Amino acid sequence: MSFDYKIQFDEENKLKHFLNIELLTENHINEILALAKHFATEESNKFKDLEGKTIASLFFEPSTRTKTTFELASKRLSADFINIDILNSSTLKGESVLDMIKTLEAMSCDMFIVRHSISGTPHYIASEVGNTISIINAGDGTHSHPTQAMLDMYTIKKHKGGFKNLNVSIVGDILHSRVAKSIITSLKILGVNNINVIGPENLMPDNLKELKVSYHNSLEGGIDQADVVIMLRLQKERMHEALISIEDYYKNFGLTKNKIATAKKDVIVMHPGPINRGVEIDSDVADGPNSVILDQVTAGISVRMAIMSLVLKNKCFKK
Numbered sequence: 001m002s003f004d005y006k007i008q009f010d011e012e013n014k015l016k017h018f019l020n021i022e023l024l025t026e027n028h029i030n031e032i033l034a035l036a037k038h039f040a041t042e043e044s045n046k047f048k049d050l051e052g053k054t055i056a057s058l059f060f061e062p063s064t065r066t067k068t069t070f071e072l073a074s075k076r077l078s079a080d081f082i083n084i085d086i087l088n089s090s091t092l093k094g095e096s097v098l099d100m101i102k103t104l105e106a107m108s109c110d111m112f113i114v115r116h117s118i119s120g121t122p123h124y125i126a127s128e129v130g131n132t133i134s135i136i137n138a139g140d141g142t143h144s145h146p147t148q149a150m151l152d153m154y155t156i157k158k159h160k161g162g163f164k165n166l167n168v169s170i171v172g173d174i175l176h177s178r179v180a181k182s183i184i185t186s187l188k189i190l191g192v193n194n195i196n197v198i199g200p201e202n203l204m205p206d207n208l209k210e211l212k213v214s215y216h217n218s219l220e221g222g223i224d225q226a227d228v229v230i231m232l233r234l235q236k237e238r239m240h241e242a243l244i245s246i247e248d249y250y251k252n253f254g255l256t257k258n259k260i261a262t263a264k265k266d267v268i269v270m271h272p273g274p275i276n277r278g279v280e281i282d283s284d285v286a287d288g289p290n291s292v293i294l295d296q297v298t299a300g301i302s303v304r305m306a307i308m309s310l311v312l313k314n315k316c317f318k319k
Contacts, residue, residue, distance in 0.1 A: 003143070007126050017126045017135045018307050020144045021185040029189060033154050035306035036299070039076075049309040050079035053110045057083045058100070059138065060116045065273050066138050066148070069300035070113050077305055082109070101125055105133055111312060112136070119143035119178075134311050142176050148272055149182035151303040153190065155296050156228055159268045163187070169196040169223045169263075170213075171253060172232030172280060173203045179272045180232055184211055198222030199253055200244050219253050226263040231255055231271045231280045246279055255281045260290065268292045 005023045010016040015028075039047065055074045059067050067083075074081040084104075101112065111134045114122045119141030126135040139145040153163075160166060168187060174180045174197050187195055195213045197204065208215055216222030223229050234249065260267065269281075269290045277283050286293060 003120060003123050004127070007123060010131075015311055017122075017137075018146060018311055019122050019126060019135065019137045021146050021149055021182050021189070024186075024189060026189055026191070029150070029153060029186065032150055032303065032306050032310065033157060035310060036150075036154050036302040039305045040299070040302035045076055046078065047076060047305075047309075048078050049305075050074070050077040050312055053077075053079045053312055054108060055079045055081050055111045055113065055308070056104050056109045057081070057113045058086065058115070059084075060086055060097075060114075060121075061139065063115060063138070065297055065300060066115065069297070070136075070138065070304050072301050073304040073308060076301070077309060079110075079308075097121065098125070098128055101129060105129060110134065111308065113138050115139045117141055136307065136311070139178055142178050143181070145178040145182050145272075147300075147304055147307060148179050149186040150307065151296055151299040152179075152183055152230070152270060152272070153186050154299045154303050155270065155292055156268070158295070158299070159292055160227060163190040163192050165194075166192050166227045167194045167196070167225055167264075168192055168228045168230065169198060169226040170230045170232065171198045171219065171222065171255065173234050174199060174232070175203045175205050177232050180230075183230065184213060188212070196222045196226070200249070203244065219255070219259055220262045223260070223263045223267075226267055229255065229260070229263055229267055229269050231269065233272070233274065233276060233280060250279050254279060255285050257282065257284050257288070260285055266290075270296060272296070 005020055008015055008017045008019050008023060057067060057070060071081055071083060112125065113136045114125060115138040120143065122135050122137040122140050137144060137146055170180055170183065184195060196216055197213050198216045198219055201217060204215060267290055269285060271281060271293050275281060275286055277286060285291065
């Protein structure tokens with residue numbers, strides 16, 4: 001499927017939606033991270049940036065971290081937040097997603113936060129809504145998860161001070177992971193050239209050469225001297241068949257205390273969640289001194305505050 005990435009920008013080349021990473025520049029990302037830091041370090045937990053705005057959450061897939069942090073972020077920006085219960089919505093009566101959106105648009109909503117199992121759904125909605133509506137992609141199929149990538153960049157910068165000369169290793173199901181795709185694109189924009197992907201060959205996409213990353217089928221070799229290790233969840237719900245046994249995966253690619261010894265001593269370990277303990281990562285690593293997994297969750301609030309504020313206030317991203 002092809003995506004119209006330019007749809008993110010309005011006629012003045014300012015950001016109208018937040019759908020993907022591809023057309024962002026280093027300045028765009030740094031602006032998000034700077035505003036997120038402002039929100040995270042201010043003494044006040046309440047801001048007036050989006051007072052009078054109405055934000056609707058439409059999650060057609062299960063979520064805990066993303067959904068909750070978006071709600072908290074909206075409320076801290078003083079927006080009115082509507083959490084649509086998809087399981088009990090009119091879509092069960094046959095109403096289309098677009099008809100639902102148009103109904104909410106008629107109720108004067110200003111922004112829709114959309115998660116959907118079908119890649120491209122947020123882009124489709126963005127192409128159909130009126131000029132006064134903004135769409136945030138909270139994860140679409142196996143395509144993109146741009147706000148997760150931004151909070152991951154924030155976490156890396158917080159702990160490593162920047163991105164120059166970093167050695168980043170991403171471990172797991174790259175093929176089905178929308179997070180991995182957005183992270184790799186973000187790292188490239190920020191000038192990180194040493195990116196390793198590690199996992200079984202049948203969980204790797206066909207376009208690894210296009211991504212310009214180094215592939216390793218050995219965990220220890222792939223994380224050797226790594227500054228950052230990002231573990232991914234096995235995307236079992238997106239696999240059409242059993243591509244690998246859990247036992248084999250853990251044996252070869254599960255991150256344990258012994259295996260992490262090949263990385264740098266000050267390596268940070270990340271995971272977008274939810275964690276499958278004893279599958280992708282052992283508890284003594286997930287809860288250990290190198291883990292910044294809970295920091296990622298905390299960063300999700302201020303980073304999503306920054307993105308929503310920048311989009312709705314339309315003050316930035318002049319290209």
